[in-house]
Amino acid sequence: MTQYVPTRxxxxxxxxxxxxPYLPGREERKVFxxxxxxxxxxxxxxxxxxxxRRSQNIAYRPACEQCSACISARIPVANYVAGRSHRRILRRxxxxxxxxxxxxxxxxxxxxxxxxxxxxxxxxxxTEMSWLDYVAMVEDSSVRTHLIEYRAADGRLVxxxxxxxxxxxxxxxxxxxxxxxxxxxxxxxxxxxxxxQATIVxxxxxxxxxxxxxxxxxxxxxxxxxxxxxRGDLWVEEGPLSLxxxxxxxxxxx
Numbered sequence: 001m002t003q004y005v006p007t008r009x010x011x012x013x014x015x016x017x018x019x020x021p022y023l024p025g026r027e028e029r030k031v032f033x034x035x036x037x038x039x040x041x042x043x044x045x046x047x048x049x050x051x052x053r054r055s056q057n058i059a060y061r062p063a064c065e066q067c068s069a070c071i072s073a074r075i076p077v078a079n080y081v082a083g084r085s086h087r088r089i090l091r092r093x094x095x096x097x098x099x100x101x102x103x104x105x106x107x108x109x110x111x112x113x114x115x116x117x118x119x120x121x122x123x124x125x126x127t128e129m130s131w132l133d134y135v136a137m138v139e140d141s142s143v144r145t146h147l148i149e150y151r152a153a154d155g156r157l158v159x160x161x162x163x164x165x166x167x168x169x170x171x172x173x174x175x176x177x178x179x180x181x182x183x184x185x186x187x188x189x190x191x192x193x194x195x196x197q198a199t200i201v202x203x204x205x206x207x208x209x210x211x212x213x214x215x216x217x218x219x220x221x222x223x224x225x226x227x228x229x230x231r232g233d234l235w236v237e238e239g240p241l242s243l244x245x246x247x248x249x250x251x252x253x254x
Contacts, residue, residue: 010034010043014063021124022215026067032060040142045167051230053209054164054173056140062210070210072230074169075191076237077198077205079226086192086223093189096158097151105138107131109147109160112176119179120217137174138162145173150190159186163194169205170194188220 010033020026035043035057044054051072052059062070082090110131117127129137138147143164150159159177163170172194177186194206211221211229221227228235 020064020067021121022212022218023067023069027064028067029063029065030060031063032058035059035142037142041144042167044143044164048164048166048171048207049168050233054141054143054171056136057142069213069215071213073208073211073221074228074235075195075206075208075224076226076228077169077195077203079237080195080224082192083225086188089185089189090192092184093150093186095153096189097153098193099149099151101147101149103138103141103145103147103162105131105135108157109138109149110134112157112160112178116176116179148190148193150177150186150193158184159190161190161194166203166205166207169203169207170198171207172209188223191220191224 012031012033015030015032017027017029020028033047035054037057040057044059047059048054052061061072062068064070113129113134117124117129121127144166145162145164148161148163149157152158158181159175161175162173164173172191175187175190177190191206191208198204198206205228208221208224210218212218225238227238229238230236
C-alpha cells in the first residue's frame with residue numbers, strides 16, 4: 001500500500017508533563033498536530049499507520065522522556081483466529097443487536113459513558129467530561145467516523161464505540177460499556193465484533209490504540225493473536241509468547 005503523504009506542512013507541538021493516567025508515579029507528554037479540514041481523513045490515515053491516535057480534530061502520540069511503555073497495537077484481520085475464550089465471549093453476546101449510526105451524540109450514550117467512567121476509570125481525566133465535551137468528542141471531526149451501538153433484546157444500550165474508517169482498517173477511537181455486565185466481557189466483545197466487521201468488508205486491520213505494559217486496564221489487548229505492534233517504523237507480528245511475559249518490553253533502559 002502506498003502511504004499517503006500530506007500535501008501541506010503539518011505543525012507538531014509538544015505538551016508539558018502531566019500525571020500518567022495508566023502508570024502511577026509517572027508523567028506523560030504527547031506530541032500532537034491539528035488535522036486539516038480539507039484532507040483530514042487522508043492525514044488521519046497516514047498518522048494512524050505511524051502510531052498516532054485521534055481525539056476530535058487532533059492527532060497525538062506519546063513522547064515521554066523516561067518511558068516508552070505505550071506501544072501501538074493492531075490486529076491483522078486476515079490471520080486472526082478466535083481462541084476458546086474469545087469464542088465464548090462471542091457466544092455470550094450473540095443476543096446483542098449491533099447498529100451503525102451517524103456520529104451524533106445522544107444523552108443515552110452519554111449516560112452509559114458516565115457510568116462506565118465512574119466504575120472503570122474513577123479519578124481519570126475523562127470523568128469530568130460534560131455533555132458538551134461528549135458532543136465535541138463525537139461530532140467535532142474532519143475524518144470518516146461513526147458510532148456502533150450494541151443493544152440488549154429489550155432495546156437497552158449496553159455498549160458503544162466511536163470508530164474511524166481508515167483506508168486499511170477500522171480504528172477504535174473510544175469504546176464504553178455497561179460496567180454491571182462483567183460476565184459478558186463487553187470490552188473484548190467490541191474488539192471481536194470489529195474484527196468480524198473488518199473481515200466482512202475486506203479491511204486489513206483493526207487498530208486498538210496503545211497497549212501499556214504494567215497497566216492492568218490494557219492487558220486485554222495482549223490477548224489477541226496474532227497481534228502486530230509498532231516498533232520504530234515497522235509493524236511487527238508478535239510470536240506465541242505473551243507480551244505480558246516479555247521482560248522490559250516497552251521501557252527505555254536509559
